[in-house]
Amino acid sequence: MAKIQHHPTRPIYPTPVGLITSCDAEGNPNIITLGEVFNLSIKDPVWVGLAIRKATYSHGLISQQKEFVVNLPTTALLDQALQCGSVSGRDGVNKFEEFGLTPVAAQQVEPPLIGECPINLECRLVNIVEVGDHDLFIGEVLVEHVEESLFDEQGQLALEKLDPIVMMRWGFCRVGERIIPDIK
Template identity: 55%
Template sequence: MPRKVSIPPKRPVYPSPAVLITSVDAQGKPNIITLGEVFNLSIVQPVIVGIAIAKPRYSYELIRESGEFVVNIPHAGMVQKVDQCGCVSGRDVDKFAAFELTALPAEHVKPPLIAECPINIECRVLGIEEIGDHDLFKGEVVAQHVDESLLDTHGRIQIADLNPLNFILGEYWSIGQRLGHHGYTRHR
């Protein structure tokens, strides 16, 4: 058996996706924040996602005021832009212009989709919960978009082509190989 040692807990659960969240100010000017804390809270009926944002972030006040955000899932080739969007504030920098990202109008919310990201999830804020050093924003998903080129003939997302980006212990990693699918052990 492995010998266990205690280590101080810090951001203990991983990997998590690294995503780009878009929001808008009162004039409709968009901003982008990189988040590692993003998760599914309710999966199908209804579809609700959670994002954890620290109070000092500019995006915190934009999303609280507008009540809307878009989760944009990047591919691993976008790692540099993901890091850049997480290192400066929209209070100081227009991140769309500075990091050459393209804003596309969303269907139901004011924050734009990021065209370069293969998946975009439009959300309306259901509530904000004070948690600790980050607060939980619960977002009802009102639409999801995907690059058509990622879908197979059955309309399923081809994960290898999606090539998602993970954030683990402060580092960016791409995914490894496919090991199985949900329930594969029941069919042997």
């Protein structure tokens, strides 16, 4: 292989697109689109990470209220994902109403789930760490909601049906062809 040295931006791929819900002290909800969504601690406890810029409205909401929900959209929600990532809730926009998304009450946190997303993770903020041009928000997953039709007859999650939006570098892709069975 002949390799060239390339300027790295978003060098690790793929990452899922997440729609993160938060709310203000009065319970008004907001949505931010993130490409930087990670697993951090995978079983005991289950902690996830989000990289959010200080300039966003969501950064302040989650810092203050210390709760958020990670909603994982399907590719059918690509337009809404781009829209939620192109306007700020700081400008008074209710992104649920504006972009036709349905707020559903969560069980343990104030921010709502996005009804159209097949997977929703209710999270409590654990810590915020400054990391270069973003801040890393670490959250403990309290409840995971999974759309029931995504399970097969054996009770296994049918990965082929998840249809997440993934980012590879700066592009958007579809994934989901299983190549071997689960390793655990």
